[in-house]
Amino acid sequence: xxxxxxxxxxxxxKVDRTKNYGLLEALQLAKEISxxxxxxxxxxHFRTGLDPRQADQQVRDVVVLPHGLGKTVRVLVFxxxxxxxxxxxxxxxxxxxxxxxxxxxxxxxxxxxxxxxTPDMMGKAGRLGRVLGPRGxxxxxxxxxxxxxxxxxxxxxxxxxxxxxxRLDKTANIHAPxxxxxxxxxxxxxNLVALLEAVRKAKPAxxxxxxIKRITIATTMGPGIKIDPLTSQTLKAVx
Numbered sequence: 001x002x003x004x005x006x007x008x009x010x011x012x013x014k015v016d017r018t019k020n021y022g023l024l025e026a027l028q029l030a031k032e033i034s035x036x037x038x039x040x041x042x043x044x045h046f047r048t049g050l051d052p053r054q055a056d057q058q059v060r061d062v063v064v065l066p067h068g069l070g071k072t073v074r075v076l077v078f079x080x081x082x083x084x085x086x087x088x089x090x091x092x093x094x095x096x097x098x099x100x101x102x103x104x105x106x107x108x109x110x111x112x113x114x115x116x117x118t119p120d121m122m123g124k125a126g127r128l129g130r131v132l133g134p135r136g137x138x139x140x141x142x143x144x145x146x147x148x149x150x151x152x153x154x155x156x157x158x159x160x161x162x163x164x165x166x167r168l169d170k171t172a173n174i175h176a177p178x179x180x181x182x183x184x185x186x187x188x189x190x191n192l193v194a195l196l197e198a199v200r201k202a203k204p205a206x207x208x209x210x211x212i213k214r215i216t217i218a219t220t221m222g223p224g225i226k227i228d229p230l231t232s233q234t235l236k237a238v239x
Contacts, residue, residue, distance in 0.1 A: 056206030090153030
């Protein structure tokens with residue numbers, strides 16, 4: 001524990017807490033100070049000025065990152081009949097097409113990263129809210145994970161390629177991964193710009209004042225690095 005503490009302290013001391021870094025500069029620094037023995041994840045954290053209690057100030061959307069996330073994404077699809085076959089042909093890891101699968105998930109099976117459903121299966125999938133909801137796995141039309149059968153192959157491939165869902169949490173923050181520490185800085189930059197643009201476009205109609213107050217980049221277990229929220233929102237800080 002003390003070793004990890006020393007490593008964190010050393011990384012923390014390399015970050016200028018008074019500075020708003022440029023996008024590429026922040027990513028390069030994040031890669032430099034990452035100290036985990038495994039290939040950590042690079043995450044972006046948005047502090048918003050929204051009120052999560054207000055229905056017209058919610059944020060929930062998806063973005064397809066141009067360079068993916070650098071990890072294997074396991075996809076489960078709730079579909080039956082032709083939809084089930086399309087899901088299998090489209091590369092789904094699991095196809096929940098009967099009550100046996102529903103019971104399996106009710107009993108605790110959650111060995112997947114993304115759940116997609118066709119509309120006709122939402123009645124059954126909806127019974128799994130207590131299992132899937134807390135894990136962020138419940139299919140939802142707003143997140144683009146409830147789709148027509150013919151769209152399943154596309155959504156499955158997008159999910160495996162780097163389709164990321166982001167949403168406003170109860171503390172008015174938005175969190176999203178943009179790749180691995182091992183990624184080249186320019187690929188992380190492309191992913192970051194795609195996420196920033198998606199978050200900007202997802203600004204809710206009821207937003208008042210500053211939509212994004214603060215943006216921080218961090219790697220797994222690493223310290224936060226602040227970037228300029230105004231520059232990032234307008235995407236003019238291309239360095």
